[in-house]
Amino acid sequence: MELWKQGAEAKIHKTDFYGKPCIVKERFSKSYRHPILDKSLTAQRVKSEIRAMLRCRMSGILTPTVYFVNMDSSCIYMEEMLDSVTVRDYIQSVQSSKTAVEAIETLTPLANTIGHTLGIMHKQNIVHGDLTTSNMLLQGDPSNNRLCLIDFGLSFFENLSEDKGVDLYVLERALISTHPNTEKLFNVILEAYCKSNDTGSKDVIAKLEEVRMRGRKRTMVG
Amino acid sequence: MVVAIGFEGSANKLGVGIVKDGVVLSNPRHTYITPPGQGFLPKNTAQHHREHALEVLQKALDEAKISPKDIDVVCYTKGPGMGAPLVSTAIVARTVAQLWGKPMIAVNHCIGHIEMGRLVTGAENPIVLYVSGGNTQVIAYSQRRYRIFGETIDIAVGNCLDRFARVLKLSNDPSPGYNIEQLAKKGNKFLELPYVVKGMDVSFSGLLSFIEEKAPQLLQKGEYTPEDLCFSLQETVFAMLIEITERAMAHCGSQEVLIVGGVGCNKRLQEMMETMAKERGAKLYATDERFCIDNGAMIAQAGWEMFRSGQTTPLKDTTCTQRFRTDEVDITWRS
Structure with missing residues (x-):
């Protein structure tokens, strides 16, 4: 197996699984953590990740197919998403090659797709837990908006609007801190989200507002 | 001049x-x-x-x-x-x-x-973990702003430690956090505590309520010593901080990390950060209690x-x- 990438908590190896291009996500032990804590977090995250990927696929959300799981070595064998870029890289390339106004215009359909996909996900009570633009891929020509969600290690199933609201809050913060001047895109994401998560979005958006106000040291009147 | x-x-x-x-x-x-x-x-x-x-x-x-x-x-x-x-x-x-x-x-x-951290350590463009009694933030600089990538969504880490010190009636001299750190050095029995990381954000209020409620019983029964509880608390909250810092480093592709704020002089936090940084081939910059x-x-x-x-x-x-x-x-x- 060839080491392809090393993320914050997993090594990604490339290999093939009975002839299919496959990546192996190996959660390695973190030597800074207490061994008991480390073991429990790692096991919990491998389980959360495969469960959420499976559930997403059942709801029609594109995620890599899980081929095999080895709990002892904390490895998930999954489909390699060929010909894909992260949403992060794509937004950066659009923002650097176009004027601010044009960039927003180009990225609006993508924001729509993101919102739509997250709406479906939350409707199924899947909370991702770590929504960032690095954890979303675009397969094929980016302008086709074939969106694939990855990195479900912090995910869980929950019907509470609080957790869904925090999920969106995490995305908002990640989006705006990584890509300055994308506030408009987040609004597009929310609009599309409300359409696809038609039953619960009202409560979730109300919670999102509440969580935003919770942020420490935020300027507020009254 | x-x-x-x-x-x-x-x-x-x-x-x-x-x-x-x-x-x-x-x-x-x-x-x-x-x-x-x-x-x-x-x-x-x-x-x-x-x-x-x-x-x-x-x-x-x-x-x-x-x-x-x-x-x-x-x-x-x-x-x-x-x-x-x-x-x-x-x-x-x-x-x-x-x-x-x-x-x-x-x-x-x-x-x-x-700015003090940058001056004292000479770090150029680090991911900053700012941890104190009132603040917990993971910060990176971009386009004329220090942008907050992750932060606590309720209480600050120092506040969590200080309030637990009050449960144990530890001295506030020189600081409650310092006294927790000294006790933690002698603890070794690990108690699993709620571990709450949401993306690059953390939450400590649930953990604090849990340990505040449990501590008196655990101590009374003699299952855990105050040292063990300080140790478990530090190991858990610091692991959460290192995790979000590492996630921000991976996200921004940064190879430098700077710890500032009062909790930043905790040696165990610095040691854990050092281990994480080394594994990533990154460099840790930390200062002492003066700064x-x-x-x-x-x-x-x-x-x-x-x-x-x-x-x-x-x-x-x-x-x-x-x-x-x-x-x-x-x-x-x-x-």
């Missing part, structure tokens, strides 16, 4: 520091220490600052061996922090600025920590940067605010 004096009093430390072109000439501090089991209240803290302001100021001038006429700019903490202590300290700054006829600069406390804990020099240093980039704060705007986010400040001195 620019000489800046900084007044800091946003929490229970009163500090006055003098910085001359990146060299700290003096940095005395006086800390308001409360009895075990008690936190510091705004009114009493402000009174402490008023009582000690002139003595600390005199000490700063004496140690730096300069007279007020050599000072170019008077800097003070505008916020964030506790209202009454902030105002008491700002009044001193405003008074001396008018007596000496010097311009003033209002400084964001968090920016003070970051990690709130001090006047950090306000002087941030003010010095602002002053050199052409800013001053008109007297009528030298107010204080309890809420003042790190990402509200336009960073005019970095490219």
